[in-house]
Amino acid sequence: MSALPCAVIGTGQTKYKRRRELTLDGLVREAALRALDDAGLEFTDIDAVVIGKAPDALEGVMMPELSLCDALGAVGKPIHRVHTAGSVGASTAITATTLVESGMYDTVLTVGYEKQSEGNATWALSGGKSGGQGAGGTFAPWIREYIARSKAPEHIGWLVAVKDRQNALLNPYAHLHIEDISIEKVRESPMLWDPLHFLESCPSSDGAAAMVLTNEAGVKRTGKTPAWVLAHAKRTEFSMFPGRDTTRPQAGVECAEALYKKAGITNPREQIDCAELYVPFSWYEPMWLEGHLLAEEGEGWKLTDAGDTALDGSFPVNMSGGVLSSNPIGASGMIRCLEAADQVRGACGEHQVEGAKLALGHAYGGAAQYFAMWIASAELNPEL
Amino acid sequence: MVSRATTLREPVAVVAAAQTKSHRRFEDAEPQLIMEVVNQVIEQSGLDRHDIGFTIAGSCDYLSGMPFAFVSNIDGVGAWPPVYESHVEMDGAFALFEGVVRLQLGDIDTVLVIGSGKSSPGTPRNVFPLQTDPYTMAPLGLDPISLAGLQADAMVRAGTATERDFAEVVSRSRRDAMSNPFAQVAKDISVDDLLAEPYHTTPLRQHDLPPISDGACAVLLARGATAEQLSDNPVWITGIDNRIETHHFGHCDLTTSPSTSLAAEKVGLHDGPIDVAELCVRYSPEEIVLRQAMGLADGTTINPSGGPLAAHPVMATGLIRIAEVATRLANGEGRRGVAHAASGACLQQNQLCVLDRERP
Numbered sequence: 001m002s003a004l005p006c007a008v009i010g011t012g013q014t015k016y017k018r019r020r021e022l023t024l025d026g027l028v029r030e031a032a033l034r035a036l037d038d039a040g041l042e043f044t045d046i047d048a049v050v051i052g053k054a055p056d057a058l059e060g061v062m063m064p065e066l067s068l069c070d071a072l073g074a075v076g077k078p079i080h081r082v083h084t085a086g087s088v089g090a091s092t093a094i095t096a097t098t099l100v101e102s103g104m105y106d107t108v109l110t111v112g113y114e115k116q117s118e119g120n121a122t123w124a125l126s127g128g129k130s131g132g133q134g135a136g137g138t139f140a141p142w143i144r145e146y147i148a149r150s151k152a153p154e155h156i157g158w159l160v161a162v163k164d165r166q167n168a169l170l171n172p173y174a175h176l177h178i179e180d181i182s183i184e185k186v187r188e189s190p191m192l193w194d195p196l197h198f199l200e201s202c203p204s205s206d207g208a209a210a211m212v213l214t215n216e217a218g219v220k221r222t223g224k225t226p227a228w229v230l231a232h233a234k235r236t237e238f239s240m241f242p243g244r245d246t247t248r249p250q251a252g253v254e255c256a257e258a259l260y261k262k263a264g265i266t267n268p269r270e271q272i273d274c275a276e277l278y279v280p281f282s283w284y285e286p287m288w289l290e291g292h293l294l295a296e297e298g299e300g301w302k303l304t305d306a307g308d309t310a311l312d313g314s315f316p317v318n319m320s321g322g323v324l325s326s327n328p329i330g331a332s333g334m335i336r337c338l339e340a341a342d343q344v345r346g347a348c349g350e351h352q353v354e355g356a357k358l359a360l361g362h363a364y365g366g367a368a369q370y371f372a373m374w375i376a377s378a379e380l381n382p383e384l
Numbered sequence: 385m386v387s388r389a390t391t392l393r394e395p396v397a398v399v400a401a402a403q404t405k406s407h408r409r410f411e412d413a414e415p416q417l418i419m420e421v422v423n424q425v426i427e428q429s430g431l432d433r434h435d436i437g438f439t440i441a442g443s444c445d446y447l448s449g450m451p452f453a454f455v456s457n458i459d460g461v462g463a464w465p466p467v468y469e470s471h472v473e474m475d476g477a478f479a480l481f482e483g484v485v486r487l488q489l490g491d492i493d494t495v496l497v498i499g500s501g502k503s504s505p506g507t508p509r510n511v512f513p514l515q516t517d518p519y520t521m522a523p524l525g526l527d528p529i530s531l532a533g534l535q536a537d538a539m540v541r542a543g544t545a546t547e548r549d550f551a552e553v554v555s556r557s558r559r560d561a562m563s564n565p566f567a568q569v570a571k572d573i574s575v576d577d578l579l580a581e582p583y584h585t586t587p588l589r590q591h592d593l594p595p596i597s598d599g600a601c602a603v604l605l606a607r608g609a610t611a612e613q614l615s616d617n618p619v620w621i622t623g624i625d626n627r628i629e630t631h632h633f634g635h636c637d638l639t640t641s642p643s644t645s646l647a648a649e650k651v652g653l654h655d656g657p658i659d660v661a662e663l664c665v666r667y668s669p670e671e672i673v674l675r676q677a678m679g680l681a682d683g684t685t686i687n688p689s690g691g692p693l694a695a696h697p698v699m700a701t702g703l704i705r706i707a708e709v710a711t712r713l714a715n716g717e718g719r720r721g722v723a724h725a726a727s728g729a730c731l732q733q734n735q736l737c738v739l740d741r742e743r744p
Binding site (some may be wrong): 024095250254367379 | 481649
């Protein structure tokens with residue numbers, strides 16, 4: 001027995017700005033209806049629903065699948081709720097994929113969301129303690145360690161911040177549309193957590209992302225352009241222990257190894273056409289290029305510096321504008337997977353990478369300890 | 385929607401199961417509860433910890449009162465070298481569902497499932513209203529006990545049950561719990577004595593409610609030949625499925641549970657007789673609703689452990705039902721059984737898992 005093929009045949013996103021006019025129900029339903037519309041299906045065609053979001057405390061709703069089931073057309077169906085910290089959006093997409101791959105359910109709706117305007121994210125991200133350091137405070141020392149090890153010049157972070165915001169101008173769903181973004185503007189913005197300036201950090205966003213996943217028969221029946229989920233992988237390690245490499249976590253390395261092996265990829269940098277990496281703070285672009293074996297150790301920043309990761313570069317990263325331009329936390333990982341799928345479906349509009357056939361979607365969470373990744377492919381059996 | 389059974393391509397079995405005692409207040413941290421049961425299932429199976437294919441846990445931040453509480457739970461499992469694992473903000477029984485799904489892919493052979501929770505740090509009656517609709521219900525503080533009272537009242541008014549029926553469920557559960565070493569509440573008490581007690585939330589009395597508990601449960605799943613290698617008595621899962629209903633309780637007939645009936649159909653519950661059923665009866669009237677919705681015959685033994693009325697470590701309660709049925713079948717107390725798990729007030733979401741000593 002082996003996994004049955006699974007494909008994305010519909011995607012839906014909301015505009016990632018503050019949505020004070022919408023309830024949580026309204027937010028997730030907007031994304032779900034758009035995904036169904038894209039797939040040419042209705043709620044009655046869905047066999048199971050898988051949702052994901054970051055901590056319930058962000059909005060103050062406990063086990064929200066219970067109150068969102070009506071809005072998601074899940075009444076009378078199985079509903080499943082994933083929570084793996086910041087990686088949750090990608091983990092949720094992967095769990096939904098396994099429901100189809102198992103043969104137990106034919107067509108599955110998956111939704112990731114967060115409505116940060118309903119709560120205080122930095123409070124929640126500090127474990128519910130006041131005066132916490134938040135995510136930036138956790139990651140800054142590890143970024144400084146990366147800079148010390150790699151000898152990367154300080155402008156690398158600014159370059160990523162500008163490049164992702166320029167990409168965001170081509171994505172109508174992106175939260176931040178900073179028309180006059182520039183190196184100077186990033187460099188002059190307030191220092192939050194050295195070396196991270198304000199404009200090197202992700203925003204607090206509201207939003208939901210949804211995908212319709214189905215099996216081979218579903219792809220045939222709908223006639224929609226599929227993005228096949230060629231492979232997926234997840235890995236976790238402890239948040240802290242003596243000797244832990246927080247700059248290049250072993251779980252991230254092993255997650256990438258497992259992913260590429262499953263997909264039959266031997267040279268990821270050459271064989272994968274583009275990537276949506278979870279980069280909430282600018283420096284994580286080079287860190288994950290290295291940490292996920294897309295560049296040699298100490299070489300990741302050179303790809304960024306040379307413009308290789310730009311939309312017209314040799315290995316585009318975060319064509320959508322990435323987490324730096326929109327961060328509805330529980331949705332952010334799913335958006336990476338969704339954008340990877342849309343790239344190989346040729347559905348990305350102005351931020352489309354010409355001829356993309358194989359794309360990587362990625363998310364990480366917790367103390368850079370949870371990893372979830374998938375490969376979307378235009379072909380079911382691609383020639384690599 | 386096409387109605388068909390949810391079929392499993394790969395046979396999956398429970399090969400080991402363990403639970404902690406149900407504590408009214410466990411003073412140490414939740415990972416300690418988890419470590420206790422994880423170590424036990426690893427020892428039972430003889431499997432090397434590092435050979436576990438996938439780990440999936442169910443727990444709830446809100447019980448601990450701390451966002452990301454589940455992150456430290458991994459300390460009770462072990463995650464170095466890195467592990468392949470995931471987490472659901474649901475009862476461990478729903479984590480087990482994901483484990484069964486994952487084993488269907490055929491690339492891994494074993495899944496460790498965990499459910500854990502400590503309800504003692506908070507006041508459940510203040511916390512659980514946050515499960516209801518955040519705009520129309522949560523601000524009213526409508527808690528599960530009040531909703532259970534409304535459900536019980538609806539049943540009494542509709543004539544589907546009497547207060548004596550509720551007391552009979554409690555009397556039997558409390559008595560059966562006397563032989564369950566993990567139970568928190570166990571007593572030999574007559575129906576008449578129970579009925580003499582005052583009301584708590586009319587028509588419910590205190591004993592119609594579950595205790596507040598801390599605890600954990602772990603189950604090791606394996607597929608095909610691996611299951612037979614790891615256990616002399618693997619107990620096979622022949623069907624697992626869950627269904628949810630609207631959260632607008634005013635739109636529901638609280639005397640029935642259509643989602644449970646639908647799940648029963650999906651798991652092929654009536655393909656053969658059921659010897660033992662462990663039901664997630666958090667409030668005594670729920671047993672009556674579930675029996676009827678599942679169409680359980682009189683010959684089926686219900687909640688021989690005493691059920692959640694005797695021990696209710698939220699987030700482990702559903703997984704304990706599976707562990708209880710699997711352990712009983714492995715010990716020869718029947719051939720086929722069913723374990724039920726519920727989420728939400730008034731049996732809003734229901735999962736059924738059919739277990740069988742015979743490999744399908």
